[in-house]
Amino acid sequence: MGLLLGGVAGALVLWLWPKKPKDPEAEVRALVARIVAGAEARDLGPLSDAMSEKFRGPGGTSKQEVKQIVAWQVLRNQETVAVFNPSLTVTVRGQEDAELEGVFLFARTKVKRVDELQPEMVGSAYTIKATLDKYDGEWKFTSATYERTSWP
Numbered sequence: 001m002g003l004l005l006g007g008v009a010g011a012l013v014l015w016l017w018p019k020k021p022k023d024p025e026a027e028v029r030a031l032v033a034r035i036v037a038g039a040e041a042r043d044l045g046p047l048s049d050a051m052s053e054k055f056r057g058p059g060g061t062s063k064q065e066v067k068q069i070v071a072w073q074v075l076r077n078q079e080t081v082a083v084f085n086p087s088l089t090v091t092v093r094g095q096e097d098a099e100l101e102g103v104f105l106f107a108r109t110k111v112k113r114v115d116e117l118q119p120e121m122v123g124s125a126y127t128i129k130a131t132l133d134k135y136d137g138e139w140k141f142t143s144a145t146y147e148r149t150s151w152p
Helices: 002-016 024-040 045-049 063-075
Strands: 051-056 082-094 097-107 122-135 138-148
Touching: 024 045, 024 063, 024 082, 024 097, 024 122, 024 138, 045 051, 045 063, 051 063
Parallel strands: 051 138
Antiparallel strands: 082 097, 097 122, 122 138
């Protein structure tokens, strides 16, 4: 009985122990990494989950319209899809809002690292600028713009 009470007390101490505050920049970077991994796996769920219902893109595009654009990039044929993010700048403006700017490359290749990527392998490249807000502890994209870019 004493062992059981000791285990319960230990679990309560760990559960109630003050936790180090989460790093907002690291959270946003992890979110982008999940979206990129999802796109490579042809799963748009992480992207959909990361977009606020209030999301607006260029020209007022909705969350659904942006998903369709990304789906066209990653689902248009059965070739291997690779999505690379060689640069990403995250600016945290507060504990609950942030901005990001990054380059995203869509390629039909089996290479796994951006340093193995040749320019002719890149099907399209975009610079994306976005704003994020925190809703119920989760970062969500509220707006984004994109423009074609060249790489490298």
